[in-house]
Amino acid sequence: MRKPISLYLPPGFQRYDCQLCGACCRAGFAVVTTEEERERIRAQGWEQLPEFQGKKLFVRGPGGEYVVGQREDGACLFLGDDGLCRIHAKYGEDAKPFACRPYPFILLPVGGEVRASLRFDCPAVVANEGRPLPQHRAHLQALAAHALPKGARAPAPPPFRDGLTLEWHELCLVAAAFDRLVATESLDITRRLLACADLVGLLQQAKIEDLKGRKLEGFLGNLTRWLKEGVAANPLERKRPAAGVLPMFRQAAGLYARLDRIAETQESVATRLARVARRLSHAVRLLGGWGMVPPVREGLPRVRWSALERPFGIPDAECAEVLARYYRVKLDALGFCGRAMYGWPFLEGAGALFHTYPLILWFARLFAIGKGKERVDAEDVRQAIRVVDRPHGTSVALSMRTERLRLRFLSQYENLSTLIIWYGT
Ligand code: SF4
Numbered sequence: 539m540r541k542p543i544s545l546y547l548p549p550g551f552q553r554y555d556c557q558l559c560g561a562c563c564r565a566g567f568a569v570v571t572t573e574e575e576r577e578r579i580r581a582q583g584w585e586q587l588p589e590f591q592g593k594k595l596f597v598r599g600p601g602g603e604y605v606v607g608q609r610e611d612g613a614c615l616f617l618g619d620d621g622l623c624r625i626h627a628k629y630g631e632d633a634k635p636f637a638c639r640p641y642p643f644i645l646l647p648v649g650g651e652v653r654a655s656l657r658f659d660c661p662a663v664v665a666n667e668g669r670p671l672p673q674h675r676a677h678l679q680a681l682a683a684h685a686l687p688k689g690a691r692a693p694a695p696p697p698f699r700d701g702l703t704l705e706w707h708e709l710c711l712v713a714a715a716f717d718r719l720v721a722t723e724s725l726d727i728t729r730r731l732l733a734c735a736d737l738v739g740l741l742q743q744a745k746i747e748d749l750k751g752r753k754l755e756g757f758l759g760n761l762t763r764w765l766k767e768g769v770a771a772n773p774l775e776r777k778r779p780a781a782g783v784l785p786m787f788r789q790a791a792g793l794y795a796r797l798d799r800i801a802e803t804q805e806s807v808a809t810r811l812a813r814v815a816r817r818l819s820h821a822v823r824l825l826g827g828w829g830m831v832p833p834v835r836e837g838l839p840r841v842r843w844s845a846l847e848r849p850f851g852i853p854d855a856e857c858a859e860v861l862a863r864y865y866r867v868k869l870d871a872l873g874f875c876g877r878a879m880y881g882w883p884f885l886e887g888a889g890a891l892f893h894t895y896p897l898i899l900w901f902a903r904l905f906a907i908g909k910g911k912e913r914v915d916a917e918d919v920r921q922a923i924r925v926v927d928r929p930h931g932t933s934v935a936l937s938m939r940t941e942r943l944r945l946r947f948l949s950q951y952e953n954l955s956t957l958i959i960w961y962g963t
Pocket residue numbers: 562563569606614615616617618622623624625626634635638
């Protein structure tokens with residue numbers, strides 16, 4: 539009998555249980571299917587039902603693969619009025635596409651083990667609702683075998699940075715150093731993220747290729763202690779980001795807010811042209827930053843740009859709990875680089891992950907102002923994390939070369955630390 543795959547779960551402070559809200563099946567995700575899955579689902583006879591007439595069960599997704607069809611509003615064709623998956627309800631969990639089954643978990647092979655990360659676009663995950671994660675072990679253990687099939691070679695680690703590759707266990711040591719910084723409750727959350735940005739910047743330059751085992755651990759331990767002392771003494775001077783940074787940042791925010799729908803691949807030329815024209819007009823306004831924030835996504839409040847740029851203060855302890863949990867779950871499973879982030883190197887993925895801090899707080903400000911509040915609270919932060927985590931590592935647009943270059947620019951040490959203080963204070 540095959541030995542069970544070693545499964546590593548996120549830290550014990552994270553909980554989850556499906557609350558049957560159906561949000562994941564309405565979110566417009568591209569549910570990629572195999573030929574076997576398509577045949578199996580077709581054989582279930584859905585096309586004979588009146589509500590499926592004229593609908594395609596599977597369509598070509600943005601990457602050319604076959605994905606489950608969606609309605610105009612981005613909801614999956616199989617989502618029932620009760621918010622439940624109709625395939626699951628009628629034929630059981632094993633009958634639906636495999637891509638749907640682990641959600642909101644992401645199972646990532648890390649060396650010879652599988653690590654579970656979580657998607658924070660799920661309302662239950664971000665609200666920390668449900669049972670402690672160890673109680674999901676049996677379910678995840680079965681799915682882990684798909685993430686690392688029997689006989690398959692453990693995947694190679696992503697590069698640490700351009701031109702340097704480390705072993706998986708060394709990447710885990712570096713991720714643990716970031717985790718220690720994020721977990722330091724004696725520091726406010728903005729200083730914790732600032733220390734992470736400092737660590738990314740230092741590791742981009744550090745000569746660590748000869749540091750192995752204990753030496754690497756010792757080096758990272760000293761560095762994190764020194765960084766904590768440094769940020770604790772930092773008065774967090776709020777300096778306007780350099781020319782060009784805010785327009786780039788606003789464009790990145792627009793892209794994170796945008797919901798790309800599978801139905802767009804099926805639309806007529808006229809509809810497509812109208813959509814492209816609308817997006818171009820939004821892009822111009824995002825670049826200029828004048829007037830009101832454009833309606834890049836339904837439900838975003840109409841707020842003047844200038845209102846988002848004033849000081850808001852450092853997020854309080856309740857906001858810090860949500861934010862720290864978000865970053866710690868991603869760091870723990872290495873769910874921010876390699877396969878979880880378009881194959882990007884470790885440090886590039888870490889920079890992009892910490893760049894979500896100013897992005898999350900930008901959206902949280904938008905939601906807070908929309909509700910007439912002067913400061914952001916934990917509810918605004920939860921709402922903002924759901925927006926930002928949805929496309930991070932999954933959106934085709936963000937994987938494009940131009941957007942990768944934009945995120946690289948915004949994650950450069952000077953730009954990232956300035957943005958963290960600008961929106962984190
Ligand atoms: S197939 Fe079922 S579980 Fe998957 S997205 Fe559609 S409704 Fe949701």
